[in-house]
Amino acid sequence: MANLKRKKILRTVNLVLAIGLISYVIVAGLTKTLPYQNPNLDQTSRSVFYHVPMWFAMMAMGYTSVVYSIMFLRKGNPRADVKAREAGRLTIFFGLLGLLTGIAWSRVTWAEGLPNTDPAAWWPWDPKQTSALIVVLIYCGYFVLRRSFDEENQRARIASIYNIFAAASIYPLFYVVPKALGGLHPNTGDKGSAIIDMSPEIYSVFWPGVIGMVCLAAWILDVRARMAVVNHEINELQYENA
Amino acid sequence: MRFWREVGGLIQKELQLEWKQKYAIYGLGLYAITMVLVVSLGLQRSLPMQAWNVIFWIILLFISVNAVAKSFMGESPGQLLYLYNLAGPRAIITAKLIYNCLLMAAIAMLTLLFYVWLAAGAGIAAPGQYCVAVIIGSWTFAANLTLVSAIAARAQNKSTLLAVLSFPLVVPQMLVSISVSGKAILGQPWSDMVGELGFSISFIVIIAAVSVILFPYIWRE
Numbered sequence: 001m002a003n004l005k006r007k008k009i010l011r012t013v014n015l016v017l018a019i020g021l022i023s024y025v026i027v028a029g030l031t032k033t034l035p036y037q038n039p040n041l042d043q044t045s046r047s048v049f050y051h052v053p054m055w056f057a058m059m060a061m062g063y064t065s066v067v068y069s070i071m072f073l074r075k076g077n078p079r080a081d082v083k084a085r086e087a088g089r090l091t092i093f094f095g096l097l098g099l100l101t102g103i104a105w106s107r108v109t110w111a112e113g114l115p116n117t118d119p120a121a122w123w124p125w126d127p128k129q130t131s132a133l134i135v136v137l138i139y140c141g142y143f144v145l146r147r148s149f150d151e152e153n154q155r156a157r158i159a160s161i162y163n164i165f166a167a168a169s170i171y172p173l174f175y176v177v178p179k180a181l182g183g184l185h186p187n188t189g190d191k192g193s194a195i196i197d198m199s200p201e202i203y204s205v206f207w208p209g210v211i212g213m214v215c216l217a218a219w220i221l222d223v224r225a226r227m228a229v230v231n232h233e234i235n236e237l238q239y240e241n242a
Numbered sequence: 243m244r245f246w247r248e249v250g251g252l253i254q255k256e257l258q259l260e261w262k263q264k265y266a267i268y269g270l271g272l273y274a275i276t277m278v279l280v281v282s283l284g285l286q287r288s289l290p291m292q293a294w295n296v297i298f299w300i301i302l303l304f305i306s307v308n309a310v311a312k313s314f315m316g317e318s319p320g321q322l323l324y325l326y327n328l329a330g331p332r333a334i335i336t337a338k339l340i341y342n343c344l345l346m347a348a349i350a351m352l353t354l355l356f357y358v359w360l361a362a363g364a365g366i367a368a369p370g371q372y373c374v375a376v377i378i379g380s381w382t383f384a385a386n387l388t389l390v391s392a393i394a395a396r397a398q399n400k401s402t403l404l405a406v407l408s409f410p411l412v413v414p415q416m417l418v419s420i421s422v423s424g425k426a427i428l429g430q431p432w433s434d435m436v437g438e439l440g441f442s443i444s445f446i447v448i449i450a451a452v453s454v455i456l457f458p459y460i461w462r463e
Contacts, residue, residue, distance in 0.1 A: 134410045148398050149398075
């Protein structure tokens, strides 16, 4: 009982944080006066409050999915696999959101703003952008793999193995390849990290945005996973009664 | 000690089987020469060297998917069951990884030979460095594809699944290989390439270790 009560408190805190912080970021992110950075970025730097937190949420969901896959392989609890699956789905969801917002932003600041770039390009082939696309593709592959098994336990096991293997093979590269190849994002090539040299006006909105978006993702994950478990139990009851 | 004896025996078995069937040598050799021919005739030798380099890696990617796919899909369920009775799962995956690395290095060299002869030989300023970059790059393919082919072999639509699962994994590593071999074409010194090559080798070690840890779960039924 005490455990259930603690979970309830955690869920409430999580939801309040998600709604509160995201509302704050929507208002403050659009109305705050920002320090002038350069003519290219100017007012578009407000995207940093929405676009970057989506990536944090995506990576958080990706790692969550891998952790649940490891838990499934160790303990064999089907609920862990359900959570890994839902977290994988949210990785694709936040990945697509991040890609869409990133494409819009890149069109204005990079394609139209920078010299020597095609002003009509919707995809600037930046390594970070491309690696985000690769994560989305990996999770699409994960769902294709899930669909090619009929037997539940085997599906969960093989999909978990692929999830862990893909993470081990891809995630380390995200910290090395953009640095090595160079690109347009901050923290690629010789460029420093934008998060470290952020001015106080920006990080006072940016970090609440990150926390709020991750809490929102955690809330959706929790609701969807609980729904999936309930659906599964209903199916089994119907199966037993039939 | 027993583990490495098992691994040695399994690699010997793969090599003897290959020598008897000559599948890889003839089949994949033909595959390689056909792709090189089509590319070089179709493009009429009108590309800059860096573009040839990228095309070489794409050819190598398709060849390696075909070569490594055979490692688990080519064997019948009965054969695999017999293997599992003889040796532990860790020994099986280690042997497959080492054998695939040997096979890929040999096939990559063969493809490179055709490529240099027919398509784009004259432009490589540092051939020795290019060969090393190609061998290490082909090992990254082998390391990634071995476990993925074991995963795909368990499912129904095997060959499509192998491509869907493995291409996103291979692409980032391929970009590193392309950048290293591009430096070899320009004839840059070893010191410019050591960082990326070392990164590729540590990547291969990580992938191999994860494969050895995860394979027993695939095998368990």
